[in-house]
Amino acid sequence: MERRLGVIAILVYSKEAIQSLNSILSNFSEIILGRMGLPLKEKNLHIISLIVEGDTDQIGSLTGKIGKLSGIKVKSMFTKD
Numbered sequence: 473m474e475r476r477l478g479v480i481a482i483l484v485y486s487k488e489a490i491q492s493l494n495s496i497l498s499n500f501s502e503i504i505l506g507r508m509g510l511p512l513k514e515k516n517l518h519i520i521s522l523i524v525e526g527d528t529d530q531i532g533s534l535t536g537k538i539g540k541l542s543g544i545k546v547k548s549m550f551t552k553d
Contacts, residue, residue, distance in 0.1 A: 473527035478550035480535060484518040486543025493541060497522075500534045 484490060497504065503526035510519045524531055531548065538546045 473529065475525055475527055476531070476550045478524050478531060478548055480522040480524060480531075480538075480546060480548045482520040482522070482538060483545040484520065484543065485516065485545075489541045489543045490518070493520075493538065493544060496534070496537050496541075500530070502526075503530050503534065 482493070484493065497507070503524050504522055505525055506523040508521050511517075512519065524534070526534075531550070535546050535548050538544060
C-alpha cells in the first residue's frame with residue numbers, strides 16, 4: 473500500500489485523556505516522524521502536532537483511536553501522493 477506524509481493536529485481539553493493518548497501514540501510510533509507539544513495552562517488546553525508517514529489504513533486507525541477519546545479533538549491533512 474502507498475505511504476503518504478501528513479500532519480495531525482490534536483487538541484487536548486482533558487488532563488484525564490493524556491495517559492490514554494500517549495499510550496496510543498506509543499503504539500503507532502513506527503509511523504510518527506516528529507511530535508511537538510505546546511501546553512497552554514492558562515487556557516486548560518494542550519496542542520500536539522504530529523508529522524506522520526504511513527499508509528491510509530495506519531493513519532486512519534491512529535486518528536480514529538485518538539478521536540474516540542473524550543476531551544480530545546483531532547484533524548489531519550495529507551499529501552496527495
